[in-house]
Amino acid sequence: MDQEKFSQFEEEILKYWEDKKIFAKSLEQRKNAPLFSFYDGPPFASGSPHYGHILASVIKDSITRYWTMKGYKVERTVGWDCHGLPVENLVEKKLNIKTKKEIESLDEGKEKSIEKFNQACRDSIYLCLDEWLKTLRRIGRWADYSKQYATYKNEYIESVWWAFKQLYNKGLIYKDFRVAPYCPRCGTSISNFEVNLGYREVEDQSIFIKFKIKRHPEGISATKGSRVNPRDCRVASGKALRNDIFDAYFLVWTTTPWTLPANLFLAVGEEVDYVKVKLNSENLILAEARLEILEGDYEIIEKIKGKELLEVEYEPLFKWKNHKYKILAGNDFVSTEDGTGIVHIAPAFGEIDNQIGKKENLKEFPINVDLEGKIIKGLNIPGEGEFVKKADEKIKKDLKNRGLLYKEEKITHTYPFCWRCDSPLLYYPLESWYIRVTALKDKLIENNLNLELKQVDGKIKKGIYWMPNHLKEGRFGKWLEGVRDWDISRSRYWGAPIPIWECEKCESVKIVGSIKELGKQKPEDLHRPYIDQIEFTCECGGKMKRVEGVFDCWLESGSMPFAQYHYPFENKEKFEQGFPADFIAEGLDQTRGWFYTLHVLAVAIFEKPAFKNVIVNGLILAADGKKLSKRLKNYTPPEEIFNKYGVDALRYFLLTSAPMGEDCRFSSQQVEETFRKIIIILWNVYTFYEMHGAGQLTTDNRQLTTPENILDQWIIAKLNLLIKETTQYLDNYDLNKATRLLADFVNELSTWYLRRSRTRFKSEEQKERGEVSATLHYVLLNLTKLLSPFIVFLSDVIYQKISSNKESVHLEDWPLADENLINQKLLEEMELVKEVVELGLAARAEAKIKIRQPLGNLQLTTYNSQLNEQLINLIKDELNIKKVNLVKKIKKEGVVVKENNKIKIALETAITPELKQEGMIRELIRQINSFRKELKLTVKDSVNIYLQTESKELKEAVKKYYSSLLKNVLAKEIKFEKKESAHQKELEIEKIKVFINIEKI
Secondary structure (H helix, E strand, O other): OHHHHHHHHHHHHHHHHHOHHHHHHHHHHOOOOEEOOOOOOOOEEOOOOOHHHHHHHHHHHHHHHHHHHOOOOOOOOOEEOOHHHHHHHHHHHHHHOHHHHHOOOOOOOHHHHHHHHHHHHHOOOOOOOOHHHHHHHHOOOOOOOOOOOOOOOOOHHHHHHHHHHHHHHHHOOEEEEEEEEOOOOEEEOOOOHHHOOEEEEEEEEEEEEEEEEEOOOOOOOOEOOOEEOOOOOOOOOOOOOEEEOOOOOOEEEEHHHHHHOOOOOOEEEEEEEEEEEEEEOOEEEEEHHHHHHOOOEEEEEEEEHHHOOOOOOEOOOOOOOOOEEEEEOOOOOOOOOOOOEEEEEEOOHHHHHHHHHHHOOOOOOOOOEOOOOOEEOOOOOOOOEHHHHHHHHHHHHHHHHHOOOOEEEEEEEEEEEEOOOOEEEEEEEEEEEEHHHHHHHHHOOOHHHHOOOOOOOOEEEEEOOEOHHHHHHEEEEEEEEOOOEOOOOOOOOOEEEOEEEEEOOOOOEEEEEEEEHHHHOOOOOOOOOOOHHHHEEEOOEEEEEOOOEEOOOHHHHHHHHOOOOOOOOOHHHHHHHHOOOOEEEEHHHHHHHHHHHHHHHHHHHOOOOEEEEEEEEOOOOOOOEOOOOOOOOOOOOOOHHHHHHHHHHHHHHHOOOOOOOEEEEOHHHHHHHHHHHHHHHHHHHHHHHHHHHHHOOOOOOOOOOOOOHHHHHHHHHHHHHHHHHHHHHHHHOOOHHHHHHHHHHHHHHHHHHHHHHHHHOOOHHHHHHHHHHHHHHHHHHHHHHOOOOOOOOOOHHHHHHHHHOOOOHHHHHOOOHHHHOOHHHHHHHHHHHHHHHHHHHHHHHHOOOOOOOEEEEEEEOOOOOOOOHHHHHHHHHHHHOOOOOOOOOOOOOOOOEEEEEOOOEEEEEEHHHHHHHHHHHHHHHHHHHHHHHOOOOOOOOEEEEEEEOOHHHHHHHHHHHHHHHHHHHEEEEEEEEOOOOOOOOEEEOOEEEHHHHEOOO
C-alpha cells in the first residue's frame, strides 16, 4: 500500500469517529463506572502547537484511553491559559509597544489606555485556537471540546479570588518591600520558579575594584613576610607582630558594576584567612586562597582572620548621605572559590544584600536605577539615562580614571533572563504580595513523599507517584526543600486582578473572595480598568482603592483543579469527587512550574496534593541536540509528518524514542523508521491474514482452541505474557517500557511466527489451515486492543476489518491475560531456539556459506534444556540443515564452533553434490520469484517458465526437484527450451548463466 494511504486512512477514521460519536459512546458506556480523574494543564493558545505539546498530548491521550478500556469513567476536557506576559508580549509586538509607559498612553488617559490594551489582549488569546484544535483532533486526542475552560472568564477569576481569600484567612498572605527578580522590559517582578525558566550561559565583563580603608580596630595580629613569586603564594619566613593597615585597599570582585553606586557594605568570612599584600607600591587585602588572581610580583605583609576585619570602615566609591561604610560578616555566602573572598553588598539589588540591610536596621538605601532598568538621571553617576548593562562601561571607565579599578576580565556564567521577553533580569526592590510558602514546607514535602494515597484500583501508594520516579526526591523533592515565599503580584494589566482594597487613610485592607462581595458595584468584566473603578468605604471613614496589581498567571493555572468548575460557587460535588486528580502529565520544566503551583495551592487550601500520579516528559530537541527553532528551520513541521507518515508513526516514535523525563532528539528519519518497523509491519501482518487466513475461518472454527503446532502455542503464550506485562507497566504509568514491549512483539509476530508459519496457511490439511488462521486472528484481535491507546488509527482500521464485536476498538475492554496460556517452559525453550539460530547464522557467516545453501549437520550442546522435535525442526528450517544432533561433547573436525553462556553449536560446512544441487534450486526459486515481483505478478497468476542453460548440473537439479520448483514459483510448467517473449532475463546461479522467459497463462 502507498505510504500516503496511511494518512488517508487516519482522516477516514477521524470522520468515522465523529459521525458515529465514538468518543461520546465510550463515555456513555462507562457512565456508572468508577471515576478516573484527569487534569489537563492549560497551554497558551496564542502560539502554535509544537512537538513538545504533541508529546504531552499523546501521553495524556494514551493513559486516559487505557484507563477507559480498564473500565473507568474518564472525562476529558482541555483548557487555555489566557492571561499574563505571554499574551501581553504578543500584543506589544503587534502594537509596536516597547514600554509600560506606551501602554498607558494608547488612548486618552491611563484608564482608557488600559481598556484598549486589554481588549487587544482579549482579541489575541485565541489567535491560534483553530490551529490548536485542528492539531489536537488530528493527532487523535480525545476530549470534549465543547467544555473548554479559560482562565480569563469571570467564573474562573472568581474561583481564584476565593482561593486567595482562603490563603489570606489562613495567614499565608502578606505584603513586603523586598528585592525580587524584576524584568525592566515588562516592568514587573517575577517569581523565583519563573526565574529558573530563563537561565542561560552568557559572557560578561567582570571587574576587580579597590575600596580604600578608612580606619581599623586595634589588635590585628599579623605575620611579617618576604617577597614571593606570584606562582608561589607561601610565606617564606616571619613571626607575629602588630601592623597598621590604614594604608590599604580591600580588593573586591563584581560582575555587575552598575550596582556599585548602591554599595553600602563589604562582607568577609569570619574564619577565612585574609592577607595584606604589597603590589606595585599599593597594599591590597584579599583572601589568601585567592592570591592567584594577582598579576606580577607581590609581598605578603600580613595574615588576618576575617573576624578581625569586622567593623573596619572604608571610603565609598559613590557616597550616599552620612552612611557608615563598613565590613560585615558574610559567613553564609562569602566564598573563596572565585572572586577575592570579599563581597560587595548593595541592599537595593540583591536578595541577600537586602536581608543584610534589614538586619542592619536600614530605614532606606540608595537606588540608582529606575523601573526601566536605566541609571537615574541627576545623581551624578556615570551612564545616567542608559540601561544598566550599557552603563557598566562608563562606570568602569570612571573607576579606572580614579585609580580604583585593579583589573577586568571576561567570564562565562549563568544569568537569568525573562522567561517571556528574553530581557536580562535585575534584582530590584519592590512592594509585592507574597504567599508564605516557607510556612508550608514540611506539609509540601510530606504530601509529596509520604502521604498514603488510594489509587482507583484500590492500591495504596506512598506519596505522589512520579514517572520517572527519581523526580520525586530529586528535581521536585529538592525544589520543595528549598521553597521560598511566592511573589504573586504583577505590575501589569491583562490578568486576574488582585482582590485587595487598601484604605488610603489607615492602610487596613479588604479581601474580596467572590463577585457577590462587590455588591451593586460589580462590573460585567472583572478585568482592569473596570475593577479599578470600584471603591469601598473603610470603617475609619477613609476611601479604599484596589491595589493595582494582577495575579501571577501561574497562580491562575495552579487553581485549575477547582477554578475550571467555578468551585465552590457551583459543581461542588463534581470537583470533590475528582480531587486529587488520578493523573496529570506535562514536560520536565513544569516540575518548577505548573506541578509546583498545583501542589502549593492544593496543600495550602485543601491540605492534600492536587494529583496522585504524574508522567513527566523531557524536551523535544532537533536532531543535532539544539532547541527546535522555526527561524533555523531545524525540524520538519508536524503537518508534513502527519501527511507523509501518518500520526500513528509520530505518536509511537514520541512514546518509544526516549525514557520519560529525558530529552528526545526529533528527526523525520526516525519517524520514518518507526513507520517502517511498526506501522508497515503491522499492516503487512494484517494483509497476510486477510489474504491467506480470513478465508479459512467460519463462525464455527474462528474460536480459538488448543492448537497442536508449537509455534501457535508459543505465540499464544507470548501474547498473554505481553498482556500481563503491558498491563503492569501501564498500571505504573510506564509508557516507554509498555510501548517498547509491544514493538518487540510486533517484530516477533512478523519475523518469527508468521515467517515460520507461512507454509501452514497453504497446507493441504484443513485442520492445520484452520488452526493457524484462528491463532493469527486471536493474536491480531488482542493486539489491536493492546495497541489502541497508542496507535489509535491503524488499530481501529484493522479491528473493524477482523471483528464485528464493537463499532470501534476504542469501545472494547482491555484484554485480560490468561495465566493458563502462559507456557513459561515453552517461552524459554523458544528463546533457546532463537539463540541456536543466531549462533548458527554467525557460523555460516564465518564460513561464508549463504543461508540458501543446505548443510548436513549441526551439533548442539545445551547446558540446562532439552528441545522437542518441533523445536528441533524449527532450527533445521531456520538454518537450512538436514539434521540436528544433541550431543554432550562437540566433535570439532570440519566444523565452525560458536557458543554463549547457555549453548554451544558446531556447524558442519562440507557441501556434498546433493546439497549443492538443492542449494542451486533454492537460489533459482528466489531469483524466479524476484523476477515475478518485477513483472508485478500476483499469487493468483499462474505461469509457464522457459529456461536456457549449458549446465548439466543445473538441468539435473531442476529435474530432481521439479515438483517443488513448480509449487514454489507458482508455475504450471517449466521447460528447457528457447522462447522469445518480452518477459525475459539473464540469471546467475552459482556462477552458471541461465536465461529465463516467463509466460503468463
